[in-house]
Amino acid sequence: MKLNSVDISKTASASSIVFEALRKAIIEGDVKEGEPLRQDEIARQFNTSRIPVREAISRLEEQGLVKTQRYKGAVVSGLSADEAEEIFEFRALIEPEVIRRAVPLMSQETLETARASWAAFSASADPMSWGDLNRDFHSTLYRASGLQYHLDVIDNAMDRVDRYLRAQLVLSNGMQRANEEHIAIWEACVDGNATGAAELTRRHISGARESLIQNINSLRW
Amino acid sequence: MKLNSVDISKTASASSIVFEALRKAIIEGDVKEGEPLRQDEIARQFNTSRIPVREAISRLEEQGLVKTQRYKGAVVSGLSADEAEEIFEFRALIEPEVIRRAVPLMSQETLETARASWAAFSASADPMSWGDLNRDFHSTLYRASGLQYHLDVIDNAMDRVDRYLRAQLVLSNGMQRANEEHIAIWEACVDGNATGAAELTRRHISGARESLIQNINSLRW
């Protein structure tokens, strides 16, 4: 007998659905810094009770995306200029090393997927999609390293500064510049030039950091 | 009227108490790898309901300390040799940089506290306390950097390998060697030798990694 079966054990629980949705909304800036997360309201929106919502919020807090105060609830945690800068410094430290180790392990398929990402990035006229495509590009390359812990840590760091990165891309010629840098990184990968890809990645992130510092005031929304 | 008042808003919620207790029990190896966490049993032990326990477990999962399967519950997640090694590599990448930046910022008090930590470490005959004292020593030095995000990330990495580190210290002359290396790192800090402290820290962690690889089989408990 042949059935179109799905693995029921893999269906998501309500709390993880709520968690993913809130995470996405926060990192994309749909809920603003300082904005409180009302359990009741969220529960109604997802047509569920507050229990899964509370679990989702406690997970978000563990990730540093929200801060909760007893009996006062959770608010989306913003970053000071210093904190944002620190996270970019962190990324500039770890991501070059990851890509350096990833380069020798990149398959043809990885390179092709990455190429598709930067192509879509450079072709997209929609600023809303830039953030995702930018992230896809880097993640694809990093993933080849097989360093799962590093990947998880990078994801968290990205989550924390995602909003700022998006704002960054639409500012001045941020998107244009990022695009050129992506191509350079990609070419280094194709050439099997690990240290080159690492150095370009480091500059890519440091450049974003510099640009962020300069524009930090106009980013305060 | 003068009362010995406490700030009630700072009293911990049940879920955070449970979380801290479970976290400590897991990283110290009191609950073994693969051991399931029974919500009911834990709730009874803390004289509370399952709700706070569930929130605690979801936070632990977010930290990677446990894995849960729908309708099957949470089990303490162990690390494969590769995963443990990866985390040591991660630490060897980030901790030297943090201490390098911390050295110029270290106060007299910081150095004194760190000295007390390694003194206690070297004097202690109790293997159970070695893990804590070892961690205290490094944390004290790192904290001077003021890099809060880096500190959080390091804490998480430490949590994940804490069990292995403890086992490490009692093996062969692990404790003896760690002690000597601590003193060397501390002296570099006192001398204001940032790059030296960084390099010693890198070797300290790499050494632990090597030793771990060699003993990984005897550590499979």
Added chain:
DNA sequence: GAGCACGGAATTGGATCCCATATTCATTTT
């Protein structure tokens, strides 16, 4: 009119109850 006390509404934290699923074991069927 300003400031404060009081009280109800809103909100979060926790407890209890119910349902869904997994597992184990007895029972039936062949």
Added chain:
DNA sequence: AAAATGAATATGGGATCCAATTCCGTGCTC
């Protein structure tokens, strides 16, 4: 006797209810 079936139990996920705390508006006092 082996395999399939079904009941019993254990366990986790979620809903509803209650308690504790905070927030906010009203009215009172001076």
